[in-house]
Amino acid sequence: MILNYKNSNIHYTTTGTGEAIVLLHGFLETLDMWYDFIPELSKSHQVICVDLLGHGKTDCIGYVHTMEEMAEAVFEVLNYLNIKNAYFVGHSMGGYVSLALAEKHPKLIKGLCLMNSSYNEDDEERIQIRNRACKMAKLNYKVLINMSFANLFTEESKIKFEVEYNNALELALKTPLQGYIAAQEGMKLRPNRFEIFKNLNAKKLIIIGKKDGLINRKKIMNQIEETDINYVEFSEGHMSSIENKPDLSYNLLHFVEK
Numbered sequence: 001m002i003l004n005y006k007n008s009n010i011h012y013t014t015t016g017t018g019e020a021i022v023l024l025h026g027f028l029e030t031l032d033m034w035y036d037f038i039p040e041l042s043k044s045h046q047v048i049c050v051d052l053l054g055h056g057k058t059d060c061i062g063y064v065h066t067m068e069e070m071a072e073a074v075f076e077v078l079n080y081l082n083i084k085n086a087y088f089v090g091h092s093m094g095g096y097v098s099l100a101l102a103e104k105h106p107k108l109i110k111g112l113c114l115m116n117s118s119y120n121e122d123d124e125e126r127i128q129i130r131n132r133a134c135k136m137a138k139l140n141y142k143v144l145i146n147m148s149f150a151n152l153f154t155e156e157s158k159i160k161f162e163v164e165y166n167n168a169l170e171l172a173l174k175t176p177l178q179g180y181i182a183a184q185e186g187m188k189l190r191p192n193r194f195e196i197f198k199n200l201n202a203k204k205l206i207i208i209g210k211k212d213g214l215i216n217r218k219k220i221m222n223q224i225e226e227t228d229i230n231y232v233e234f235s236e237g238h239m240s241s242i243e244n245k246p247d248l249s250y251n252l253l254h255f256v257e258k
Contacts, residue, residue: 002057005076011057012050012077016042019110020083021256023049024074026092026116027183028149028172030056033091033241037249045256048081050074052097054179056171065182067093067190071100078108087111087203087256091241092214093183095119099193102200111203113255115248116238118215121192130184137180145173145180152238154211164242194223204229205255209244211237 003010013031015038023034031049041047051058053065053073061069074097078086087110090098095117102109122130136144149169150158158165197204206224208217210233217233224231232251236243 003077003080005073006061008059008061009057010050010053010059010073010077012048014049014081015047016045018045019256020046020048020078020081020086022074022078022083022086022088022098023047024052024088024090024094024097025049025055026090026094027187028055028145028175028180029091029168030171032056032171033168036245037241037252040249040253041256045087046083048078048083048086050077052094052183054182055175060176060178060182063178063182064185064189065179066186067096067100068104070097070186071104074101075105075108084108085110087113089113089115089252089255090117091115092117092238093187096187096190099196100190102202103193103196106200106202109200109202111205111255112197112200113205113207113252114197115207116209116212116215116240117206118220119193119197120216120219121190122188127188130188134181134184137177141177141180142173145169145175148172151213153243154237157236157239157243161242168239168242198224198227198229203255205232205251206230207232207234207240207248207251209234209237209240211235214238 054060088098095114234244240248
């Protein structure tokens with residue numbers, strides 16, 4: 001389905017009826033990443049998936065897509081569908097977008113799961129990595145995407161999940177250059193939203209892979225001590241929807257239970 005937003009197309013899907021669950025994909029992904037999880041979740045819930053700005057079938061609206069702008073695009077979809085509150089699951093960048101949405105529309109959030117994601121802002125090293133990536137993207141985009149995507153998986157996972165890896169990479173390569181750079185620039189600008197997450201009056205869950213090199217697992221575990229934030233650790237890395245599919249399915253179902 002398509003919704004017009006700022007003279008651009010926002011692509012989304014909705015499946016099932018009941019309480020709403022909003023699934024938001026990560027950087028270089030599309031809503032297709034949730035395909036295998038929708039049948040089970042939609043048995044008892046309305047499952048809404050959105051292609052974020054500059055990804056999948058959703059247009060770019062500028063040369064910088066802040067997490068706040070992505071969140072407002074998602075909000076417009078939910079407003080159009082008359083969704084008053086929902087559970088949110090955000091993978092990686094989708095988690096950043098969910099937190100931006102929680103800051104501006106806290107009553108919309110019934111539950112928020114940060115999946116292979118974080119409420120912390122980029123440190124200086126990560127900002128410099130993003131800057132270098134944007135420069136390289138203008139020179140050899142395909143090589144960059146192949147390198148960037150490879151870093152999301154362990155060597156073992158690339159072999160074990162070869163078919164899934166190649167399918168996901170194929171989708172990543174379809175991300176337009178403008179969408180790539182706009183998202184990188186937007187992620188650099190995001191603030192620390194730990195207090196937003198901690199004080200959110202909703203069910204809260206963090207899912208992290210033990211081998212995820214993009215997330216500071218120890219820092220997060222220390223930060224959430226003595227809070228009501230729940231934490232689940234999977235055996236593999238950043239791509240839990242591929243590497244730990246049964247565990248993720250079980251935990252998502254448990255997360256949206258009353």
